[in-house]
Amino acid sequence: MATINRVVLVGNLTRDPELRATPAGTSLCRLRVACNTNWRNKDTGEIDERSNYFDVTVFGASGEACARFLAKGRPVAVDGRLEWHEWSTPEGERRQAVGIVGESVQFLAPRSRSGDGDEEELETEEEAEAIAF
Helix, strand or coil: CCCCCCEEEEEEECCCCEEEECCCCCEEEEEEEEEEEEEECCCCCCEEEEEEEEEEEEEHHHHHHHHHHCCCCCEEEEEEEEEEEEEECCCCCEEEEEEEEEEEEEECCCCECCCCCCCCECCCHHHHHHHCC
16 A cells, blocks of 8 residues: 655744754755644634644755755745654653655745845845755
């Protein structure tokens, strides 16, 4: 039987990307993406909203492009897969977490000069090419 492990998120970065390298030298970039869930409250009839936060890891040249061109607040679309991690703390406690490995990241809005959106948008050819990965 075939299985499917696919995640698609569209949201905003809650912090600046963090670029690191694995012991083998592969680049990896950690992103934190916030996505909102909306529903109608049955009691009040009003729309309620809750934010969900997801940890995303992007490897290689794609991760380097994310670190170079993305910043806190930028909207992104992430296509990837879930990955389960298990580790032991220095005290010997076992911990578990589910993260997302981003296989494709789209930058949804070009960055602006001031970050407030009032000035002319700044998107270079280099950034446009990086978005296309």
